[in-house]
Amino acid sequence: MNLYSVTQLKDLLERHGFFFKKNLGQNFLLNESTALRIASSAFETLSHKKKTLAVEIGPGAGALTLQLSELFDRVVAIEIDPHLIPILEESLAGRDNVTVMNTDALRFDYKALERDFPDYEIAVCSNLPYYITSELIMRFLESEVPFASVTVLIQKEACARLISKPGCADYGSITAAVSYYARAEKLFLVGPGNFIPKPKVDSAVLRLIPHAHPPVEVMQESFFFKIIRAAFSARRKTLPNALGVALGELFTKEEIAAALEECGISLTERGENLSLNQFAVLSNTLCKIKDRK
Numbered sequence: 091m092n093l094y095s096v097t098q099l100k101d102l103l104e105r106h107g108f109f110f111k112k113n114l115g116q117n118f119l120l121n122e123s124t125a126l127r128i129a130s131s132a133f134e135t136l137s138h139k140k141k142t143l144a145v146e147i148g149p150g151a152g153a154l155t156l157q158l159s160e161l162f163d164r165v166v167a168i169e170i171d172p173h174l175i176p177i178l179e180e181s182l183a184g185r186d187n188v189t190v191m192n193t194d195a196l197r198f199d200y201k202a203l204e205r206d207f208p209d210y211e212i213a214v215c216s217n218l219p220y221y222i223t224s225e226l227i228m229r230f231l232e233s234e235v236p237f238a239s240v241t242v243l244i245q246k247e248a249c250a251r252l253i254s255k256p257g258c259a260d261y262g263s264i265t266a267a268v269s270y271y272a273r274a275e276k277l278f279l280v281g282p283g284n285f286i287p288k289p290k291v292d293s294a295v296l297r298l299i300p301h302a303h304p305p306v307e308v309m310q311e312s313f314f315f316k317i318i319r320a321a322f323s324a325r326r327k328t329l330p331n332a333l334g335v336a337l338g339e340l341f342t343k344e345e346i347a348a349a350l351e352e353c354g355i356s357l358t359e360r361g362e363n364l365s366l367n368q369f370a371v372l373s374n375t376l377c378k379i380k381d382r383k
């Protein structure tokens with residue numbers, strides 16, 4: 091069976107009575123060379139000092155899974171839709187190095203991978219369901235699993251947000267949060283014609299290489315992320331106003347103004363212009379004020 095042939099894929103899906111579910115972000119890859127290019131982009135990040143494991147979210151009918159199973163020693167594919175399980179059993183028949191798990195990737199315990207595959211170097215590689223792109227990426231990064239890389243096909247706009255820089259229109263709290271954990275790079279664009287059904291927008295392959303150590307020192311990680319979210323909670327407001335509204339229960343306006351001045355940040359500045367280092371210095375300064383109270 092050729093999973094990259096429209097007629098053969100449609101035949102497989104129809105035989106199993108499968109219908110695409112928009113609410114699960116089901117746009118399946120149809121282009122074999124694109125699938126291979128994505129799998130190779132993940133594979134080339136590995137050191138090969140250990141055996142290799144790919145973790146795929148949402149294998150769909152198996153277009154990317156097939157390529158991953160060619161390159162990696164093992165593949166764990168997590169699919170939420172039970173209707174795809176018998177389809178995957180057929181499309182991946184004989185691929186003994188693939189384990190399909192019928193579960194929600196947002197509830198999956200990624201830390202368990204380290205326990206179950208102690209001798210493996212692990213990379214995430216996936217054509218992600220677009221409706222949970224950011225949640226999943228943050229889940230991988232926060233999981234404390236030493237992923238060699240996270241290579242994901244996502245909407246072009248989402249990719250632009252994740253690789254943006256301070257002062258750019260796309261820079262937001264998710265950009266700053268991701269940059270704390272990893273270096274983000276856009277690899278290549280993938281047009282709608284590569285999928286069935288065709289999405290309305292372009293997609294792009296994003297690759298994240300987790301930092302060995304965070305690039306900035308923060309006193310309390312959770313508080314640091316709280317400050318970032320607060321700074322972006324009202325984009326058009328200046329920092330004293332945005333932080334004043336979002337952190338009103340913790341700090342007076344005077345304390346916020348004093349902290350900004352101590353950090354050398356202008357009172358007319360907006361969150362979208364702060365670098366990760368400025369966020370770290372600001373959150374450490376506010377943290378000290380909070381702890382003194």
Ligand code: SAM
Pocket residue numbers: 114115116117118119120147148149150151152153154155168169170171174193194195196216217218219220222
């Ligand atoms: N990898 C396949 C491909 O490239 O052809 C399918 C990719 S499709 C964009 C996204 C896949 O994620 C679908 O198979 C969908 O059912 C699955 N999915 C959606 N939400 C999920 C979740 N919360 N956990 C696991 N899989 C999910």
